[in-house]
Amino acid sequence: MAYSDQKMSGSKVTALVIVALVHLALGYAFVTGLATNFVKKQVEKLNTFDVEEPPPPPPDEPPPPPPDIPMSPPPVVSPPPIVRNPNPPPVVINTTPNPPPVYVPTPVVAPPAPPAPAPAPPAPPVVSKAAGAKGNPADWISTDDYPPSSIRAEEEGTSVIAWTINAQGRVENCRxxxxxxxxxxxQAACRAITRRGRYSPATDAAGNPIATTATRRVVWKLPQN
Structure with a gap:
């Protein structure tokens, strides 16, 4: 229930109570013989009694805006007067001559030393006694060593080969x-000399066996049938 409805119900209850009291007073007046004026006055009061709902309170009005206050301009401050010296001091010019430049000699850098030469290979041992072939060297390479592929291709020519005779008298490093x-x-010439060549090794002045080299020309001629 709204607040206005509750207030109206309370007013009606109050009016009913007052009416009941008036009826009681009228009854009592009739019983006791009160004057008629009293009854009329009470009736007039009842006629003029009117229960009205109080009006709602007016809404709060916003406060009026503050009046515009004019901004006063800042005070103008005049700069202080410039006081000029009538007798300024003379300008002093430094006439001291510049010092002479200091000569710094450039350090002499020595050129890098040349790299040390590589050590010379050891001198070959002095052969006191040459290596001696065991057997006939002419038999070490023969027409039997002619490659079949060279015979079919009819290849001929002269191969110059060299090899090393080691300290044991064997042939190695043929080229x-x-x-x-x-x-x-x-290749056939090198294979044949490596397989068949045998030597007594060479010796130095102390009689120790040493390695030496040997060379040979091998002439290849197609075998005649």
Whole structure:
């Protein structure tokens, strides 16, 4: 229930109570013989009694805006007067001559030392006695060593080979120093000399066996049937 409804119900209850009291007073007046004026006055009071709902309070009005206050301009401050010296001091010019430049000699850097030369290879031992072939060296390479592929291709030529005779008198490190034009013929010459060559090793002045080298020209001619 709203606040206005509750207030109206309370007013009605109050009016009913007052009416009841008036009726009681009228009854009592009739019983006791009160004057008629009293009854009329009470009736007039009842006629003029009107229960009205009080009006709602007015809304709060916003406060009026403050009046505009004009801004006063800042006071103008005048700069102080410039006081000039009538007799300024003379300008002093430094006439001291500049000091002479200091000469700093450039340090002499020595060139880098050349690299040390590589040590010379040891001198070959002095052969006191040359190596001696065991058997006939002409038999070590023959037409039997002619490669079949070279025979079919009819290859001929001269192979110059060189090899090392080690301290045990064996042939090793055979190589071609001048080719016959056929690698098959050159390789056949080295295979034959390595397989068949045998030597008494060379010795130095103290009689110790040393390694030496030997060379040979091998002429390849196609065998005649």
């Amino acid at each position: 071609t120093t001048s080719s016959s034009g056929s690698s098959a013929l050159d």
